[in-house]
Amino acid sequence: MATLGEVCAAGRLSDYLGKAEPSEMVAGANRFGPPQGDPALVTAYKDDQLLGFVYLNSDFANATGYSGKPIQILVGIDPKGVLTGLKLVEHKEPIVLLGIPEKRILEAVNKLIGADMDRVARGAAPAPQVDIVSGATVTVLVIGDSIVRSATKLIKSGRLGSQGNLAAGAAQQASKAIDAGKSEVRDWQSLVGDGSVRRLILSIDDVNKAFEKSRDTAAAAHPEEGDPGDTFIDLYVADVAVPTIGRSLLGDDGFDRLAGRLKPGQQALVVAGSGRYSFKGAAYVRGGIFDRIELIQDTNSIRFRDRDHTRLGSLGAEGAPDFPEIALFVLPAEFTFDPTEPWVLQLLVQRVVGTKEKAWLTFDLGYTLPDGYMKSTPAPPVRQQVAASSAMPSAAPAAASRDTAAPFAVEDEPLWMKIWRGNVVKISTTIAALGALTLIFFFQNTLVRRPKVYVWVRRGYLLFILVWLGWYANAQLSVVNVLTFANSLLTGFSWEYFLSAPLIFLLWASIAAGLLFWGRGPFCGWLCPFGALQELLNNIAQAVKIPQYRLPWGLHERLWPIKYIIFLGLFGMSLYSTAFAEQLAEVEPFKTAIVLKFAREWPYVIYALTMLSAGLFVERFFCRYMCPLGAALAIPGRIRMFEWLRRWPECGTPCQRCAKECPVQAIHPEGHINVNECIYCMHCQELYFDDHRCPHMIQVRLKREKRDALSSPSMRSGGKGPNTIITAGGKPIKLPTVDAITPPVT
Numbered sequence: 001m002a003t004l005g006e007v008c009a010a011g012r013l014s015d016y017l018g019k020a021e022p023s024e025m026v027a028g029a030n031r032f033g034p035p036q037g038d039p040a041l042v043t044a045y046k047d048d049q050l051l052g053f054v055y056l057n058s059d060f061a062n063a064t065g066y067s068g069k070p071i072q073i074l075v076g077i078d079p080k081g082v083l084t085g086l087k088l089v090e091h092k093e094p095i096v097l098l099g100i101p102e103k104r105i106l107e108a109v110n111k112l113i114g115a116d117m118d119r120v121a122r123g124a125a126p127a128p129q130v131d132i133v134s135g136a137t138v139t140v141l142v143i144g145d146s147i148v149r150s151a152t153k154l155i156k157s158g159r160l161g162s163q164g165n166l167a168a169g170a171a172q173q174a175s176k177a178i179d180a181g182k183s184e185v186r187d188w189q190s191l192v193g194d195g196s197v198r199r200l201i202l203s204i205d206d207v208n209k210a211f212e213k214s215r216d217t218a219a220a221a222h223p224e225e226g227d228p229g230d231t232f233i234d235l236y237v238a239d240v241a242v243p244t245i246g247r248s249l250l251g252d253d254g255f256d257r258l259a260g261r262l263k264p265g266q267q268a269l270v271v272a273g274s275g276r277y278s279f280k281g282a283a284y285v286r287g288g289i290f291d292r293i294e295l296i297q298d299t300n301s302i303r304f305r306d307r308d309h310t311r312l313g314s315l316g317a318e319g320a321p322d323f324p325e326i327a328l329f330v331l332p333a334e335f336t337f338d339p340t341e342p343w344v345l346q347l348l349v350q351r352v353v354g355t356k357e358k359a360w361l362t363f364d365l366g367y368t369l370p371d372g373y374m375k376s377t378p379a380p381p382v383r384q385q386v387a388a389s390s391a392m393p394s395a396a397p398a399a400a401s402r403d404t405a406a407p408f409a410v411e412d413e414p415l416w417m418k419i420w421r422g423n424v425v426k427i428s429t430t431i432a433a434l435g436a437l438t439l440i441f442f443f444q445n446t447l448v449r450r451p452k453v454y455v456w457v458r459r460g461y462l463l464f465i466l467v468w469l470g471w472y473a474n475a476q477l478s479v480v481n482v483l484t485f486a487n488s489l490l491t492g493f494s495w496e497y498f499l500s501a502p503l504i505f506l507l508w509a510s511i512a513a514g515l516l517f518w519g520r521g522p523f524c525g526w527l528c529p530f531g532a533l534q535e536l537l538n539n540i541a542q543a544v545k546i547p548q549y550r551l552p553w554g555l556h557e558r559l560w561p562i563k564y565i566i567f568l569g570l571f572g573m574s575l576y577s578t579a580f581a582e583q584l585a586e587v588e589p590f591k592t593a594i595v596l597k598f599a600r601e602w603p604y605v606i607y608a609l610t611m612l613s614a615g616l617f618v619e620r621f622f623c624r625y626m627c628p629l630g631a632a633l634a635i636p637g638r639i640r641m642f643e644w645l646r647r648w649p650e651c652g653t654p655c656q657r658c659a660k661e662c663p664v665q666a667i668h669p670e671g672h673i674n675v676n677e678c679i680y681c682m683h684c685q686e687l688y689f690d691d692h693r694c695p696h697m698i699q700v701r702l703k704r705e706k707r708d709a710l711s712s713p714s715m716r717s718g719g720k721g722p723n724t725i726i727t728a729g730g731k732p733i734k735l736p737t738v739d740a741i742t743p744p745v746t
Contacts, residue, residue: 017042019089025084026044029051031047053078054074061149062149062300081116081121081155083117083151086106112148149300178340178373182244182373183243183244186244188317191248196370198367201235202235203231204229204230210363235279236272236323237272237367239267239269240255241267244373246268267330268328268330269328270312271327272323273324293348296344297343297344310327310330312327312328342368345364345367347363437526444685445685448688451690454682466533477508478585479628480581483571484578511527516639518644519678520630520634521678524679528629529594530588537615546616546617550665559625560677587628588627589611591604645678647672649696652670658683662683667684
């Protein structure tokens with residue numbers, strides 16, 4: 001009879017098995033057999049001939065991704081241990097938020113198909129590596145690791161491959177446990193001396209030679225600068241859930257507080273480092289995950305998240321060095337970890353090799369708890385031990401691969417400086433565009449006095465923003481940037497992270513300055529590629545006589561708050577889960593229309609086209625009512641220090657011309673401009689100076705003409721009444737009143 005565990009495992013596999021065809025998982029197979037064992041394994045047959053097996057990666061190895069949820073992958077493997085097929089069946093990764101279709105992820109992971117995992121399990125070959133995908137480094141690494149580790153664990157279990165004989169002959173061993181009765185305070189030197197604290201030190205020369213040995217010519221051609229003997233990183237790790245180690249490093253009070261947090265059997269590690277390379281990196285600022293270090297034990301692995309992390313200022317052990325970075329990581333209670341068995345802290349070292357390319361290597365810092373902290377008790381057979389060599393401190397690189405524009409910024413100063421140097425043309429073009437916009441704003445009164453010139457200047461600028469800044473440079477800002485910035489203020493702000501995206505940084509810096517002068521208008525009206533796309537499409541719609549609709553003021557005013565509600569909802573959700581908030585931020589069609597240029601799954605394309613179609617009839621429909629980024633900018637925009645938009649006393653009472661012609665209906669019927677909704681298109685300023693459309697200016701022009709006529713030598717009498725003048729041609733003309741030339745109020 002099947003056990004409850006076997007039934008549950010088989011159920012998980014069966015739930016996903018229907019999403020794959022047998023031939024997808026094992027070439028030539030035409031049917032699956034029933035699930036067997038725990039974890040569940042399904043046989044794949046061609047008629048009655050066994051061709052291979054299929055299993056779920058998360059049943060055998062940790063597969064928790066960037067989102068904090070398992071990435072579920074069906075893995076096909078033949079009886080010899082060769083991977084035959086992979087199928088991504090479920091994930092919660094917000095990778096599509098960065099413009100990355102699943103197809104690219106699968107193309108990178110499919111490189112593992114054909115790998116002989118039996119040789120890897122026997123130590124006869126290195127573990128195969130996946131290609132890194134820009135914007136999804138953590139996701140791809142997790143997928144690759146889970147596939148390799150799960151296959152290795154399956155082979156070592158003896159259920160297939162040559163490791164079966166070893167597994168079958170495993171001898172019973174004594175079980176070990178931490179001796180909680182041993183508790184003392186020791187100094188730093190003694191902790192390091194007996195291995196209670198383990199160390200990995202790499203010099204610049206060590207790292208440069210490792211990249212040379214990786215056979216990555218591009219990486220080898222970009223060595224670390226500085227004295228070869230200088231320290232690249234000096235890294236230490238210790239298990240502080242062990243009473244003696246914890247009391248020594250954290251102090252009595254610190255250890256007691258930690259012990260109060262930990263559940264029975266739960267562990268915590270202290271990681272400390274110095275040198276030019278940060279073990280923390282900056283990815284945790286953006287997405288809450290520490291992507292540069294990974295804890296590995298057998299086939300289980302984990303990358304720590306910000307919720308597991310506590311920043312420490314110093315270590316309490318006598319003689320301990322001062323470290324610029326000290327982190328306390330509490331292992332999640334659900335993570336399977338045996339502190340009495342060897343484990344490895346793996347360090348990921350990245351190197352910039354081009355404008356949008358990186359290479360990376362991994363270095364292992366092994367840890368084995370000294371026997372003095374443990375006690376032995378008889379126990380049934382335990383899992384096979386990893387090779388002793390994998391548990392010893394090592395500076396040997398474990399893997400190498402190319403990373404094309406990985407999204408996580410690094411804290412090393414050389415990184416962001418190299419990125420800026422590699423984008424000189426784009427940066428210069430962006431600065432020139434921002435400078436041109438500044439001139440437009442500062443000399444707006446001169447420009448709007450020439451309506452035809454102004455219209456084509458604006459259209460030309462918007463076309464540049466759409467084509468170059470948006471579709472070419474992909475510098476489309478998003479509400480995700482706002483959520484990320486707010487999260488960084490709570491978890492640890494880093495200038496280096498924000499500087500690693502030069503165009504985004506320049507845009508946000510200019511917008512911050514613009515908020516003080518003009519509010520949200522400079523971005524929403526001039527620098528947003530999606531806003532530019534809406535306006536240009538509406539210009540075309542008007543040119544081909546597509547009817548335009550203006551919502552009644554009462555309804556229009558009540559639709560404004562929708563975008564603020566959307567923003568507040570996203571902001572509140574980001575405090576709980578940044579990754580989930582980023583998924584919800586798909587309410588912005590920016591990625592679909594600008595970053596991916598509509599090359600995306602059809603639901604996203606239909607949504608983006610729907611928003612753009614609405615804008616053909618109601619100009620800038622999305623900007624008016626649904627844009628959470630516009631709402632986010634409108635809130636601080638109220639602190640603007642200057643009022644640059646001019647108004648006449650007659651504006652609103654009785655004149656309604658500007659209110660009627662405002663493209664986004666940002667002018668109230670009483671005449672004042674709502675800066676929260678104004679996109680600073682300057683159409684009202686164009687009217688302000690126009691003596692043929694603005695009633696006030698028409699009065700001024702006609703009075704000027706009357707004055708000129710009265711002073712003309714050819715003037716003759718003839719008109720009657722205060723509003724009648726005699727033109728140079730001798731015909732009487734009656735001046736219109738403001739009421740006569742003002743559009744009616746509706």
